Amino acid sequence: MTSSPALSVRSAHIVLDGHVVAENLSLDFPGGRTTCLLGRSGVGKTSLLRHLAGLLPGSRATGPVAYMAQRDLLLPWLSVLENVLLGYRLRRDAAARRTAEPRARALLAEVGLADRLHDLPQTLSGGMRQRAALARTLCEDRQIVLMDEPFGHLDAVTRLDLQDLAARLLQNRTVVMVTHDPLEALRLGHEIRVLSGRPFAVGPVIAPPGAVPRDPGDAALLALQARLIGELRSGA
Known part of the structure; x- marks a missing residue:
């Protein structure tokens, strides 16, 4: 895989x-790394992610990105498999769709979900x-991936399993992920940035x-979690 660009x-x-x-916000996200954005609800994490995706007025994405919103946005009339292949369908690229299936x-x-491919x-x-x-x-399969609370509606065990999966499949890509969970950020983030205030400032x-995904029971990680929770509370 070619080197993923910085943002x-x-x-x-x-x-x-x-x-x-x-x-007057200036901020850098390193290429080929995962940056997790933490902050209280309403601080502007999702707005920043949408700005990076070029989805807000005056914003422009730096290149092709994959964007995962908080809501699943599955189309109700398409099967699970067809929903996963939706991007190729919207781009009307039948050859790429066949390759991606x-x-x-x-x-x-x-x-x-192997047994639910054709379910609605x-x-x-x-x-x-x-x-x-x-x-x-x-x-x-984009080099830049923007994710907004991708594991927010999952039970604890499934959440850990999919964090591990995402860390493996997104290795060497440029990822910006919004999360409300300090431990999740510490498991998956090569870098963590805390947003606070309005207009927000970036810590x-x-x-x-250590390498991602990190052990959620590691004592050093739990100490960092306590520090992050303190930062979030003091930045309220």
């Missing part, structure tokens, strides 16, 4: 519903739908030791 924000002005979320099937097997989304639980959405994001880089 940069320069002098950004981000406004949501008439409120200034970020002003084995990857889609393999990803659905890895997220535990309304037959799935919320956690299953989230897993299908994760498979769709990974199936796009210094926190770089946990």
Whole structure:
């Protein structure tokens, strides 16, 4: 795989519903690494992610990205498999879709949905739908991946399993992931940035030791978790 590009924000002005979320923001995300964004609800994490994706007025994505929103956004009239291949369908690239189908099937097997390929989304639980959405994001096979609470609706064990899967499949890609869970950020992030205030300010880089995905029971990681929770509380 070729080297994944870094992402940069320069002098950004981000406004949501008439409120200034970020002003004169400059920020760098290293290429081939996972950066996790932490912050209290409403601070602007999702707005920053959407800015990076080019989904807000005045914003522009730096290149093709895969974007996973908080909601699964599965189309109710398409099967699980067809939802995972939706990007290829929307781009009307039949040849690429055929090439991607084995990857889609393999990803659905890895997220535990191999037996639900032809089911419609309304037959799935919320956690299953989230897993299908994760498979769709990974199936796009982009060098830049933006994820907004990708594991937010999963039970604890499935959450850990899919964190491990995402860490393996997204290795060497440029990933920016929003999470409300400090331990999740510490497991998956090569770098962690804490957002606080309005307009938000971005704290210094926190770089946990060790390779991802890290052991959630590691004493050093749990100590860092306590520090992050303290930062989040003091930045309220």
